[in-house]
Amino acid sequence: MLTPRQGFPALLTLCLTLCAALLAPTTALAAPRTAVRNPVVFVHGYNADPGVWGSLREDLRADGYADAQLFSWGYDTHRSVNEVLAGQLGAYVDQVRRQTGAAKVDIVGHSFGSLVSRWYVKYGGGTAAVAHWVSLGGPNHGTSTAWACALWDQACRDMTPGSYVVKNLAAGDETPGAVAYATFWSDCDEVVNPDDSVPLAGAVNVAVGCLKHNDLLGDDATSAGVRAFLAS
Numbered sequence: 001m002l003t004p005r006q007g008f009p010a011l012l013t014l015c016l017t018l019c020a021a022l023l024a025p026t027t028a029l030a031a032p033r034t035a036v037r038n039p040v041v042f043v044h045g046y047n048a049d050p051g052v053w054g055s056l057r058e059d060l061r062a063d064g065y066a067d068a069q070l071f072s073w074g075y076d077t078h079r080s081v082n083e084v085l086a087g088q089l090g091a092y093v094d095q096v097r098r099q100t101g102a103a104k105v106d107i108v109g110h111s112f113g114s115l116v117s118r119w120y121v122k123y124g125g126g127t128a129a130v131a132h133w134v135s136l137g138g139p140n141h142g143t144s145t146a147w148a149c150a151l152w153d154q155a156c157r158d159m160t161p162g163s164y165v166v167k168n169l170a171a172g173d174e175t176p177g178a179v180a181y182a183t184f185w186s187d188c189d190e191v192v193n194p195d196d197s198v199p200l201a202g203a204v205n206v207a208v209g210c211l212k213h214n215d216l217l218g219d220d221a222t223s224a225g226v227r228a229f230l231a232s
Helices: 004-030 050-062 081-100 112-123 144-148 154-159 164-170 220-230
Strands: 040-043 070-073 105-110 130-136 180-185 204-207
Touching: 040 050, 040 081, 040 112, 050 070, 050 105, 050 220, 070 081, 081 105, 081 112, 081 154, 081 164, 105 112, 105 220, 112 130, 112 154, 112 164, 130 220, 144 154, 154 164, 180 220
Parallel strands: 040 070, 040 105, 105 130, 130 180, 180 204
Antiparallel strands: none
16 A cells, blocks of 8 residues: 555656646647658750759749659650650659659650650550649640751651641540649740640640740749649
């Protein structure tokens, strides 16, 4: 039997133990949850390189992305979309997923990169590996300016209106699978002609106003729209 001197410390210890047990679940429930972000794979356009993504990468880092979540794919922009480039992009996406442990990635493409990444998503198994797909000024239904280099360049031929690539990407569902699609297009685009070649049926299509083709890469409002879409 405990004496009064012994009983008080024992009772105090019991009370503290019970209080800790009762408070623990409340503390756990109140703890903030960390948002889960997919790695982002950037796909640049014709005659460009991964360096074009500097501004958007900085904005994503400011939003909390780590460098280890941002990947800029570099490739030979004079090769065939369907025969070469889409398969190479698929292999790169698989590498990113293995490296990060992510089930899916988000893809942001500019210009010609939109066709390469769309072919991968639609015909290369990308619907199972891509969560969000974004096109900045992509010639999704072809551009007449590509005729200027189509005679000697396969990528230019792929971008011409009515090409094998353009026709097959437009066939059936333009935005297949459970992927979320968005396009951002300008009514002053000097490269994509006509301007409304960019929007896709089934996508979130955002008109950004009067911007030059490459200005889409550094425009603050466009960046904000892309980041909001990736977070949706």
